[in-house]
Amino acid sequence: METTQDKIRKLIDKSELSLLAEQVWQQHKTILFLEERVSAFERLIASYARVTMDLAKEVKVGVGIQGLKTKSGKYGRSSEEVAKRWAEWRRLEEQGMTPAQVARRWGVDRGTVEYARSKGYTQKPTAISGRNLRLVA
Incomplete structure (x- = not known):
């Protein structure tokens, strides 16, 4: 028990x-x-x-596009150069990069890329002002 x-x-x-x-x-x-x-x-x-x-x-930047800097180190401002640059930025953004990453990659201010983005990466046609016209003989 x-x-x-x-x-x-x-x-x-x-x-x-x-x-x-x-x-x-x-x-x-x-x-x-x-x-x-x-x-x-x-x-x-x-x-x-x-x-x-x-x-x-x-994401590879085109050789001809990345080299659009002038002698002073700044990017060219002609409409053709800007159009190429903005087209490249659009392509980079479509591949998933943020505007800050694009700006870092190109060595520009983020606001520059944001401005291009706000314009839809397209330029409006510029008006020719009278003082820029030259008479060619």
């Missing part, structure tokens, strides 16, 4: 065992959760790396 003390010991052992089992289960759930998070982050990093590599391959 079991004494009361033996019964109490068994109950205590069972309760301690259940507490221990609960702790082990919680640790196991935590480990599973962390492994899931790590794999999610690894997938995210791999995806980001793949996207940036693809973007870096696609």
Whole structure:
């Protein structure tokens, strides 16, 4: 026959065992959760790396366009040069670059790219003023 003390010991052992089992289960759930998070982050990093590599391959500035600087180091302001430059900026934006990234890549102020963007990357025809006309003999 079991004494009361033996019964109490068994109950205590069972309760301690259940507490221990609960702790082990919680640790196991935590480990599973962390492994899931790590794999999610690894997938995210791999995806980001793949996207940036693809973007870096696609985003190449044309040789003739990047070299549109004058002797003083500034970009030319003729309408043809501006049209080429704005067309290139539009292409870069369509490939996923932000105006700030485009500006950094071209070495210009972000406001310059934002201005071109606000104009839809198209110029309106300029009016010829009288003082710019010259008579050619």
